[in-house]
Amino acid sequence: MAPTRGPRAKKGLLERLDSGEVVVGDGSFLLTLEKRGYVKAGLWTPEAVVEHPDAVRQLHMEFLRAGSDVMQTFTFSASEDNMGSQWEAVNTAACDLAREVADKGDALVAGGISQTSLYAHHKDEVRIKKLFLLQLEIFARKNVDFLIAEYFEHAVEAVWAVEVLKESGKPVAATMCIGPEGDMHGVTPGECAVKLVKAGASVVGVNCRFGPWTSLKTMSLMKEALQAAGLKAHLMVQSLGFHMPDCGKGGFLDLPEYPFALEPRVATRWDIQKYAREAYNLGVRYIGGCCGFEPYHIRAIAEELAPERGFLPPASEKHGSWGSGLSTHTKPWIRARARREYWENLRPASGRPLCPSLSKPDA
Amino acid sequence: MAPTRGPRAKKGLLERLDSGEVVVGDGSFLLTLEKRGYVKAGLWTPEAVVEHPDAVRQLHMEFLRAGSDVMQTFTFSASEDNMGSQWEAVNTAACDLAREVADKGDALVAGGISQTSLYAHHKDEVRIKKLFLLQLEIFARKNVDFLIAEYFEHAVEAVWAVEVLKESGKPVAATMCIGPEGDMHGVTPGECAVKLVKAGASVVGVNCRFGPWTSLKTMSLMKEALQAAGLKAHLMVQSLGFHMPDCGKGGFLDLPEYPFALEPRVATRWDIQKYAREAYNLGVRYIGGCCGFEPYHIRAIAEELAPERGFLPPASEKHGSWGSGLSTHTKPWIRARARREYWENLRPASGRPLCPSLSKPDA
Amino acid sequence: MAPTRGPRAKKGLLERLDSGEVVVGDGSFLLTLEKRGYVKAGLWTPEAVVEHPDAVRQLHMEFLRAGSDVMQTFTFSASEDNMGSQWEAVNTAACDLAREVADKGDALVAGGISQTSLYAHHKDEVRIKKLFLLQLEIFARKNVDFLIAEYFEHAVEAVWAVEVLKESGKPVAATMCIGPEGDMHGVTPGECAVKLVKAGASVVGVNCRFGPWTSLKTMSLMKEALQAAGLKAHLMVQSLGFHMPDCGKGGFLDLPEYPFALEPRVATRWDIQKYAREAYNLGVRYIGGCCGFEPYHIRAIAEELAPERGFLPPASEKHGSWGSGLSTHTKPWIRARARREYWENLRPASGRPLCPSLSKPDA
Amino acid sequence: MAPTRGPRAKKGLLERLDSGEVVVGDGSFLLTLEKRGYVKAGLWTPEAVVEHPDAVRQLHMEFLRAGSDVMQTFTFSASEDNMGSQWEAVNTAACDLAREVADKGDALVAGGISQTSLYAHHKDEVRIKKLFLLQLEIFARKNVDFLIAEYFEHAVEAVWAVEVLKESGKPVAATMCIGPEGDMHGVTPGECAVKLVKAGASVVGVNCRFGPWTSLKTMSLMKEALQAAGLKAHLMVQSLGFHMPDCGKGGFLDLPEYPFALEPRVATRWDIQKYAREAYNLGVRYIGGCCGFEPYHIRAIAEELAPERGFLPPASEKHGSWGSGLSTHTKPWIRARARREYWENLRPASGRPLCPSLSKPDA
Incomplete structure (x- = not known):
């Protein structure tokens, strides 16, 4: 095995992916920090970045050590509709923490936005895009390296997010929280992928809600549809770190164990090595995790793919x-x-x- | 529910226990920090206190926030036989970290020693006691509040440890890593408890190797034996945070999942609330956890017993x-x-x- | 609940089904008699009808008592290719036993044929139809009430069977041993059903190889296809009496427990009541069982549908x-x-x- | 493997056991005939011997074919207190059926009695012994080969039964339906065995209520106690044919699945081969089964011990x-x-x- 990678000039996200590199994502913030005592289940908002920055910094550090090439800002649900006036301080602090840790290694900073609480009821494009834009302005000011629109149940809202984010001129990755049955309106994974790429995403895929094997099945559907449509895009998967073969369309939220009795479902490091290998074999090159992915799970990805990457x-x-x-x-x-x-x-x-x-x- | 406890003058361990208070222990360091990337499985030594003090400090902080009344020095296996020349720096740094965090709250610092690698082969009382004494000298210099001798498979070696530690004049707690079948030489839990109290321990019990329900069964045997012997001592339990009904005499080491596939066995917070309640009902007043106990498990103890303690x-x-x-x-x-x-x-x-x-x- | 049904003139199969009656099939002969000591696993041939007629008669009696409206001749695999010169005696004796017991109640006798050992290799229509014809001649001579072609993996061979059997002028029921994925050549359940009805079957469905819930799913596909094709036929299901959610396309043969460790999968009587109710709700009116269906499972069908039928x-x-x-x-x-x-x-x-x-x- | 045993003069039970032969018992009548439609759960009485003698004869035949050396009269609970005036006809017919089948092979007929419904409430020795005596008189008249007192929860009542049965001058076997914790009054298995032998039983052991492994554990306790008491007796085990590791003291009656959802617990033939081997290794020489033991389970005993017995x-x-x-x-x-x-x-x-x-x- 090659030695641990030394410092070098940072390449951008697309530079890495275009040259065939694997990009290792990071893992779970909300569920992990809930267990550490800093996030409240139910609300699932990231005020910890201002209340307990040491705890957030430490988790970023653990993912960096584990091999993450991306420090995603801890800004899930940190839009104004969810966090009120606190939103701006949270987004700002989250960018600073992510950058501070990213620069201790070769990692990139990704500014992250997620679905709003408005879409389900109002579907008001102008208001929703405005919320995304507010977050984007902070990300731009803090000069993040690229942007992630993640955890979208509806293809329409995800497309709006991509349309806003691409205005920054930075690369945009977009992931839906859907399974093989598609989004809440019945849009298939393949259709979602095509819409997102056409809207301007350079990287598309899925995150959260479903376990590793289900997420990879969804990815294979996205891949096929993009090929059929003659579209080029990089593929990305950040599944749950839980075994979830019994999920229905709604994913893990609907299982009786969510969110306080998921322990027996936690993947082992060996499970995650298999996941990383299968994702790689499928052609996915941005491979990370969502809820349930602890630092050692990310390390398992990095170790499984060390032969391809050349370093541990x-x-x-x-x-x-x-x-x-x-x-x-x-x-x-x-x-x-x-x-x-x-x-x-x-x-x-x-x-x-x-x-x-x-x-x-x-x- | 009463409000969170404010600052007050610290009472000592025995002052607390003698007055009927519950003392909440802390949880898992080795397995938790292994998953965070700072401890190597197999060796299970605590060099992280010098290599990555931020990571250790953060975990202490999480346990303090979760309700731990004790910051145990991260000195498991940190005797000279296991760590060579590094042992002194490790013990010293571990004391400093524990004290730093303890003083952010009302917690006590406990200096911890564990069984040596020598006993299994040599049973050389003089050499083994010398190893314990070396650690004790650092604990004394750093003025820890009390001492814990833990994770002993053999009653004889545990007694030696207590004999050394009590020379400090500080309270001594002693826990065996045994189940209801007793120690490796067939000494029953009750006999172990009696020997340890007679040797000078003020608090006795079990830690590690067995799951919550098995550990409580062992505690009930210790309690009965102490009563039968007319001895007074406080009781302490720090079980694994895993479901382990299938353990044999050797505990979790012998189960095929140890140590890299224990995930499905992790207790939920609700399991730990039951454990805390049953321990309390049994008369145990020092209640914490060992491997597998994450901060939220310690919080579950503190929440379950909040009515008795008067604060969250x-x-x-x-x-x-x-x-x-x-x-x-x-x-x-x-x-x-x-x-x-x-x-x-x-x-x-x-x-x-x-x-x-x-x-x-x-x- | 209505009293047990007394003797009355026997109506034919189609007379019953056309008038909306439920016809309760019988259950497992091969696996049940294997456990009783009269059938050899692997060969699965019905020589017991000549070697131990009492044992076969007794099992017929149990199904009659349990509510079966059909005594199917125990002639599974009893074609010349499988049984050599013994075939004729076996078919003859099987008809006599079925008739003897049927006439103790209101049951009909069904002459049964199943797939040959030839099709997989030779696909020789003339030879295969000749084998079917030989059995049919005995059934005709013994004046069975109707005919069943069952346990066909390939739609083509099933169609040949129906084509031979319909020449008798008696009603023909035909069941495939397939799941929702269809036959071994990829013919879907719907296509199979359409082919069989067009070939002359009055009743179509599935038997064996798959558990109750999978078989009902296959039936719903058959039903839809027949409706779409504008064809009228009665529906029939005789699933395994085992829980088999993990079957692949090949059914229970491919599961590691087949055939000597299926015990933990045996359905309870309550499971079978659900199966009978769901089959009924789906529009299936010929409801019985295959391997694993003991007499009490058939009774469960008859009890579940007693309100509709008017008798126990x-x-x-x-x-x-x-x-x-x-x-x-x-x-x-x-x-x-x-x-x-x-x-x-x-x-x-x-x-x-x-x-x-x-x-x-x-x- | 030696060929199937041909006819020979029948040796008595003790002649067989004393010479070191294995005696294979028979299996389940009540639960098996319940599933075949002839016994009502809850009552569990054997009126089938008069109502449906063919069904009972057939089951005897299956056990004989499977290797049973004993045809036990189907007289469980057939005492006057349970069956009223029907008791006499039932006992008489049961003897005739058992003898008829036994004489088709080398099997012995055992007259069987079981605990009364009186003991739990009245403990009236005179009345209870009278009930046993009534059954014994029929067994004597029908010249059974030996007697079995089985399914006793209370050592006292079992002793009474032995005291009555031994008056016949025929060998008496006695089995308790207890586990390692002993009888309902806390009499240990060892004490039970000693009492029964002292009362006159030549063969002692356990039947029913507990699974194979638990029953063998109970047998090892009986064996030790007999050895410690210097008593000689043959050992006998007829456990349930179900996996029951979760039984409490009351055995399978207290498990939620009793009696209509025990299917998933049914032992495989391979499980029973292990049971037979372990029983043999323990020194038990009368090996059969109780509820859940189908004919193929008895065959598994006979096949496992064929090398020792010399025939299949x-x-x-x-x-x-x-x-x-x-x-x-x-x-x-x-x-x-x-x-x-x-x-x-x-x-x-x-x-x-x-x-x-x-x-x-x-x-």
Whole structure:
């Protein structure tokens, strides 16, 4: 394995993707910081960037160490409709934190916006675009490297977001929070991808709501549709870090365990290595995670794709690949776990014999 | 519910326990920091205190916010036999970090030692006690508030540890990493407890290796034996944060999922509330966690026992009790989850239909 | 509930179905008699009709008592290619046994043929039709009431079977052993149904290979296609009596548990009541079972549809509906099980914590 | 493997056991005939012997073919307190049926009595013994080969039964329906065994209520106690044919699935081969089954112990050992299942992903 990558001049997002590089995204902020005590479930707003900047900085640092090439501003739901007057301070502080950490490594800063609370009821294009524009103005002032429009249930609103963001002249990535059945109006994944690229997105894909395997299935539908339409775009996937084969159309929100009993569903690092490999094989080159992706899951992506990338992330100094750190254990049956085959084939028990393996969505 | 506790003069450990207060311990450092990228599995040593003090400080902060009354120095395995010449710097830095954070709240600092690598092979009392004494000298110089001897498989070595630590004149807590079947030489939990109290421990109990319910069963055996022996001591439990009903005598090390596929076994916050309540009902008053206990699990202890204690921890500002943060969700079936009965009765699915619910220990 | 039906003149199959009656099929012979010691797994041939006629008669009797309106001759795979010279004696004896028992009640006798061993390799229409014709001649001589062509993987061979059988002038029912993905050549369920009706089948549907819910899904596809094609035919379902959500295209043969470890998958009587109700609601009027359907499963169909049919089967004299037989138990918690709601909502444990809930097909 | 055993002069029960032979018991009548439509759950009385003798004879025949060396009269609960005036006709007919089938092979007839409905409330030794005596008089008149007192929850009542039965001068076997925790008054398994032997039983053990592994654990306690007491007796086990690791003291009655949703717990033939081997290794020589034991389960006992016994049962003509009947299947992945290792290691899926693997007893 090649040594850890040293410092070099930063290339932009498209420069990286166009040259065939893998871009490793970052992971979960809301759910991870909820467990650390800084985010309130239900609201899911990122006021922690002003209330507890050390906690947010530390999480950025962990993702950087784990191999993330992108520090996404912690600005999910940080539009004026969700956060009131606090929105401006939050977006500003989030940009500063992301930049501070990104510059400790080779990472880019991505300004992130997400669906508004207005669309479901009003569908008022002017008001919604205005909200996006307000956030964009801060991102532009703070000179983020590129922009992400993520977590859109409706293709229409996602297209509006892309239309606003592309005005910045920076690259725009856009991801829907949809599964193979498509968006809330029945727009298929393929149609979504085509609309977003036509609206100006350079990178399209999915994030959140669905587990790794479902998200990859959705990505294959997007890929096919783009090919069929003769469109070129980079592909991006940031799935949940949870096993979710029982999701219905609404994704994990509708499962009875959401959001306070998802523990048994958390992916292992080995699951995520498989996800990274399958995403890569599918042609996806921007690979990260959403809710449930802890730093070690991001490291698993970076380690799985280290042969292609030529380097390991900093945090691999604390991680023997495929369990090799156990090779000196005093107990022989634990030493026997220090190999790839062992972890690839293990089917881990839940320790919960009174619980089922799947649930029925509530919706 | 009473408001969050304000600053006040710090009382000592025994002052608190003798007056009937609950002392909330802290949670997992090794496994948590492994996932954050700062500890190497297999070695499980705490060099992060010198290599990445910000990461360790942040975790202390999260436990403080979650309600921990104790900042335990991150000195697990930090004796000379495990860490070589680095041991002194590590113990010193760990004390400083714990004190820095403890003084942001009402928490006490506990200097912690654990079983040596020597006992299994040499059983050399003089050498082993010397190792304990070296750590104790740093703890004494740094003026920790009390001492913890934890994670002992053998009652004999634990007694040696207590004998060394009590020379400091500070209170000593001692916990074995055993289950109901007792230590590696067949010493029962009750016999262990009696020996430790007779050796000078003011607080006795168990930590690590076994899940919440098994650990509480072990505690009930310790309690009975102390009563039968007419001994007075406070009781302490810091179990794993994992569901482990399938453990054999060797605990979680022998389960095939250890240490890289334990995810499906992670306890929910609701599981930990039950654990805290049962521990309290059993008469245990020092209640914390070991591997797998994340900050939100510690918060669950503090929230469950808030009625008895009269205050909530700081991190409860970001947590509605029993899911109440969902009460304003737009989807009615998610709003319906904003109640105690829902989470208490939910049997969460693993999302892994190809996996079993229990494993056979490897040993 | 109406009393058990007394003797009356027998109506023919189509007379019953055309007037809207439900026809209850029978259940499993091969797997049931394998467990009773009279059929060899692997070969799955019905020589028991000559070797152990008492055992076969007894099973017919049990199905009659359970409510079956059809005694299907135990002639599965009893064509010359599978049984050599024994074929003629087997077919003859099977007809006699079925008739003997049918005439103890109001049941009809159905002569049954199934796919040949030739089709997969030779596709020789003349030879294959000759095999069918040989069986038909015995059925005609023994004056069966109608004919069933069942367990066909290929629409082409099923059509050949129907073409031969309809020459008898008796009603022909035809069922494929396919799932929603269609036959081995990719012919969809809808296309299969249309072909079979056009070839002369009065009743079409599926049997074997797939579980109840999958089979009903296939039936809904057949129904839609027949409607779309403007064809009239009665619908028939005889699914497995096993839970099989993990089947691939090849059905239960490809699951690792086939055929000697299917026990945990056996449906309860309550599962079968749901199946009968859903089949009925879908418009299916010939409802029976295939492998895994024991007599009490057939009784469950007859009991579920007793309100529509106006009578209970004889074996219901030994069965309180919805567990009412428990209402006098001495233990109150067992008495509490004597109600419909209890059994409808119970999610029965496997008692096998080391086993998964689903398997991956082997193929 | 030796050929199937031919006819020979019948040896008595003790002659067989004393010479070290294995005696294979029979299996489930009540639950099996409930599923076939002849027994009513809740009442669990054997009126089928007079109402439907063919059905009972057939089941006896299946057990004989499967290798049972004992035809136990179907007289469970057939004492006057449970069956009123019908009791005499039932006991008489049951003896005739058992003898008729036994004489088609080398099997012995055992007259069986079980606990009364009186003991729980009255404990009236005179009345209870009178009930036993009435049954015994019929068994004596019909000249059964030996007697079984089975399914006793209370050691006291079982002792009374033995005291009555031994007056016949025939060998008496006695089994309790208890687990390792002992009888309803806290009499341990070991104490039960000692009492029964002292009362005159030549064979002691357990039947019903608990699964195979639990029953064998109880047997090991009985064996130890007999050895410690210096008593000689043969050991007998007839466990449930269900996986029941979650039973409490009351056994399977208290599990929520009893009696109408036990399907997922049914043992495979391979499970029963393990049970037979472990029973044999423990020194048990009378090995059979109770509720849930179908004919093929009894065959599994006879096949597992065929090397020791020197012959296979008649029904093995329809059973290739360890799945060898699949060795000629056309699909290679099914042929691959034709070996011992495959079936021994398979962990069969339940096909029920919404169900747990264990239940909590209701009591």
